[in-house]
Amino acid sequence: MIRVIIKRQVREGCFQDYLEMIRRARKKASLIDGFIAGDLLQQQGQENTAFLISSWETIDAWNKWQASTERAAVLQQMRPLLEKNEEVTVLESCQLMR
Numbered sequence: 001m002i003r004v005i006i007k008r009q010v011r012e013g014c015f016q017d018y019l020e021m022i023r024r025a026r027k028k029a030s031l032i033d034g035f036i037a038g039d040l041l042q043q044q045g046q047e048n049t050a051f052l053i054s055s056w057e058t059i060d061a062w063n064k065w066q067a068s069t070e071r072a073a074v075l076q077q078m079r080p081l082l083e084k085n086e087e088v089t090v091l092e093s094c095q096l097m098r
Contacts, residue, residue: 002059006052007087014081015048022052025074034061062090
């Protein structure tokens with residue numbers, strides 16, 4: 001299993017619109033084989049800094065979603081709501097923990 005952390009800086013006054021887009025994106029991502037779960041969190045004290053943490057069965061499943069036209073379309077619509085490009089980190093379990 002892998003986890004993907006996406007950090008986004010949402011423009012002031014745009015968070016509700018951002019939440020709506022994330023809901024739609026999650027529905028589409030959940031249709032990808034290998035999607036497990038996704039959570040959205042805000043940085044404490046910085047309500048416009050959002051972290052989307054998703055779990056995937058394999059890196060291939062994540063790569064399929066990352067390269068999908070559905071995700072590209074959501075990002076295209078989302079860009080005006082963001083102050084800068086998203087930061088994506090892909091994490092996997094350490095061998096010691098397996």
